[in-house]
Amino acid sequence: MRPPPARLTDVDGAVEINRSSGLRRLERFVPFPVGPSTFEDVWSRRTDETIAVIDADRAWTTRELRDEVDRVARALTAAGHADGSRLAWVLGNDVGSLISLLATVRVGAVWIGLSDRATNAEREAVLADAHPDAVFATLPDDAPGVALPEPPAPTVPAAIAYTSGTTGRPKGAVHTQQQLLYPSAAAIATEGLDEDARIGTPLPLSTLNILLLGPLTALACGGVAVMMKRTSASGLAEDLEQYAVTRALLVPTMVHDLVSQGVTSAQLQALERLIVGGASDDARRAAVAQDMLGVPLIASYGLSEAPTGVARMRVGDGGATPLPGVDIRIEDDGEITLSSVGEGPWAGCWQGTLGYWGNPEATAALWRGGRLHTGDAGTFGPDTGLLVSGRMSEMINRGGANIAPAEVEAALLALDGVADAAVFGVPDDRLGHIVAAAVVGDAAVETLGPALRSTLSGYKVPAAWLRLDILPRNPNGKVDRSALRAMVGN
Missing domain, CATH: 3.30.300.30 (ANL, C-terminal domain)
Incomplete structure (x- = not known):
């Protein structure tokens, strides 16, 4: 007889550990107070003829985008990919990456992104760990007449975010459909994003957290996802201006290059904020960049297991503020740990990763005492804001x-x-x-x-x-x- 699942200590009692897979299992669905909580909710909140995506010279309406998602989903269904199938995609920074995620989740499969910039050895390391059922370098052809299955439950695995980890062995953090939408809900709640938002990033969309913070958040708030491909300072500035991007996701190096090339606020008139994550940056230099560009720089702290940011601060603030639903604690050894808040409208909304795919030992080390152990060191500043002092690894x-x-x-x-x-x-x-x-x-x-x-x-x-x-x-x-x-x- 299989032993009963071992219950984690969790604030809302909604999480278990599945002993056979080593993954956590969510027992119930907790909708977000704002924004869509499922991919079906995303579509229901949009109007068919509104622009959903701008990719190069083409603008996709919501109806056109959903038709393409359904077309790919039918092809996946016809090929036998359904509940639990793991599908790896090697695509670039275009609308295809967004379609691949939406179609994969639509049929109940699990999405895995592979960078088209990675070496064969790097991709093979991920493939060896994930053992996907199929690998796609292009979107598959249609299968007319094939009926789509019922949409999957929002609490089952929907995507795997791979991170190298400190050992060098790839580790795949498994996330549910609802958690893929948590970054969108948090942005809607904290930034007031709506249909006027135009969100763009030149960062690789094969990275799950970039896909979530960029295109998916644009869809979820009713706005427009802008597919950006150029990373040079001049190309980046031109794209931000040409497509009237209001919210951009960059890394500090790109911000540094924009300033070094003399880009000013006059060229970025539509831009309302820059979300900067992925690397630490000198506070003084960041403040200079914020003044020169005339745009608030929002520093984000997060990790693939979250699946994205869990705290943010505007450059110049004393520390980062946790995003809605996230409880941040500094343990006795200085490590930052995370869990869902226990009270209020966001209680139980943030759950983090279900665990690492095929790696129960790493999952057990990550989740201890009902909290996600980040491996990062930090303190709380004088104004109670989070200060991340560096990697413990x-x-x-x-x-x-x-x-x-x-x-x-x-x-x-x-x-x-x-x-x-x-x-x-x-x-x-x-x-x-x-x-x-x-x-x-x-x-x-x-x-x-x-x-x-x-x-x-x-x-x-x-x-x-x-x-x-x-x-x-x-x-x-x-x-x-x-x-x-x-x-x-x-």
């Missing part, structure tokens, strides 16, 4: 992209002539951090970077190198990364 945050040192170290150790290696982050004015590596062995350092590019994306390749006879280690045998950073500084 050694994750490197380069220009908004998280890089696991273990992944780069493994690639280095696979090269001829490398006997030992340690990878670490070094502060950088523009990117926040750059990747640095210390190597032991007789390999020529100048050959290592080019060799790594065959298996790693360019941004993961170290930009600073140390050749040592032996790596510095502490008494427990662990590499002393602080000592290595000091060597680079010297």
Whole structure:
């Protein structure tokens, strides 16, 4: 006989752990106080002829977008993809990425995004963990006459967000349909987003949290999703101006580049706010950027397991404010932990990830005592705002992209002539951090970077190198990364 599920300590008593899958299971559905709580709600709140998406020179109406979603959903149904099927998509920054998510969830399947900019080795690592039922590089053809199934329950798995984690092994955070819409509901509640919003981002839509914060939030609030593809400062400024974007999602490096190129508020007249996440930034430099661009910079703190931001602050404030429904606590060891608030209209609305796909050990480490342990360190400032002091792990945050040192170290150790290696982050004015590596062995350092590019994306390749006879280690045998950073500084 299968043992009964082990109940988590949870504020609303609505969460269990499924022992067979290792994932949490939501027992009941708690609608959001504002905004849509399911994808069907998204459609019901929009008018057919309103513009939903602008992609290059084409404007998609809500009816056209839904027709395309239904067309793809019929094709998926005809191919036998239904409840629980895991479908991986390798698409770019266009309307196809949004359609793939909406169609996948419509048939009850689980969406997985794969970057078209990643190397084959990086994609294969995700595929090896997810074991998807199908991988798509384009949207499938229609299957006329095929009936669509009933829409799935909002509490079942709907998407997996992959994050490298500190070990370098890809980990897939599983999210429900309702939690995919939590960022939209939080933005509607805190920013007053409505049908006048035009939301755009050049960040990769293969990353689940970007897809949620950008296009899906635009749909959910009744506004327009703008598909942006250019990342250079000049191209970014032109797109923001041409498409009259009111809310943009960027990383600090992009904001830095806009300021460096002399972009001013006169070129960004429609822009009402910049949501900046993915990397820390110097407070003074951020304040200068806010003044020059004439737009509020909203710094976001979040993680893939959330599935996006859980706290935000305007540059210049004393700390970040938790988003509706999120209870943030600093544990005795300084770690930031999260749970749903226990009272009020948002009680039970934020639930976080169901756990890591196929990794019950990591899920158990993530969820302890009914709280999500972020692995980040923080404090509460004088005005009670959250101040994030850094990673408790050694994750490197380069220009908004998280890089696991273990992944780069493994690639280095696979090269001829490398006997030992340690990878670490070094502060950088523009990117926040750059990747640095210390190597032991007789390999020529100048050959290592080019060799790594065959298996790693360019941004993961170290930009600073140390050749040592032996790596510095502490008494427990662990590499002393602080000592290595000091060597680079010297």
